[in-house]
Amino acid sequence: MKLHEDPLARELLIAAYLQRRLDEEAAEAFESHYLGCDRCFEELEAAELLAAALRDRKLRRDQSADVLLLRFADPAELIFGSRELAELAGCLAEPRDSKVVLDLSRVSRIDSSGLGELMRLHAHLLRASGALKLVSPSAPVARLFRVTHIDSILDTYENENAALDSFALR
Numbered sequence: 001m002k003l004h005e006d007p008l009a010r011e012l013l014i015a016a017y018l019q020r021r022l023d024e025e026a027a028e029a030f031e032s033h034y035l036g037c038d039r040c041f042e043e044l045e046a047a048e049l050l051a052a053a054l055r056d057r058k059l060r061r062d063q064s065a066d067v068l069l070l071r072f073a074d075p076a077e078l079i080f081g082s083r084e085l086a087e088l089a090g091c092l093a094e095p096r097d098s099k100v101v102l103d104l105s106r107v108s109r110i111d112s113s114g115l116g117e118l119m120r121l122h123a124h125l126l127r128a129s130g131a132l133k134l135v136s137p138s139a140p141v142a143r144l145f146r147v148t149h150i151d152s153i154l155d156t157y158e159n160e161n162a163a164l165d166s167f168a169l170r
């Protein structure tokens, strides 16, 4: 296999292998190569890790008309260093997203980093003439919102429909 002479062909081959698009013979040939090739092996491992991370994203995105709905797939903690918080911080990949409904029902814990991220998101969406609406915070999270007076800044709703309706009223 003259894999390392053509970087693009190699990249395409690795992608095809990961997506199981190679025929049996080509797959076997590549397997016997990468098992003895550190460079290909490392690249394959990195690509697989990335694919796995994308597969089990914790923050799910849905769209309802022009509103972006964000829900956590599993119990989540919006605390310093958590993956959920990192995903929330990167949730506005699309600049056109200005109206966001964030479901907090599976969020068991928020710390100052999490609160800071919510405020940052809120300020960002306001500048884009949109808004952040929070939905069904758990009891401890709702209590934290009260004691920090964040509940006077961020709108919280009992369920998604109520949050969506509030956008329609504006």
Ligand SMILES: [Zn+2]
Binding pocket: 003, 004, 033, 034, 037, 038, 039, 040, 041
């Ligand atoms: Zn190689």
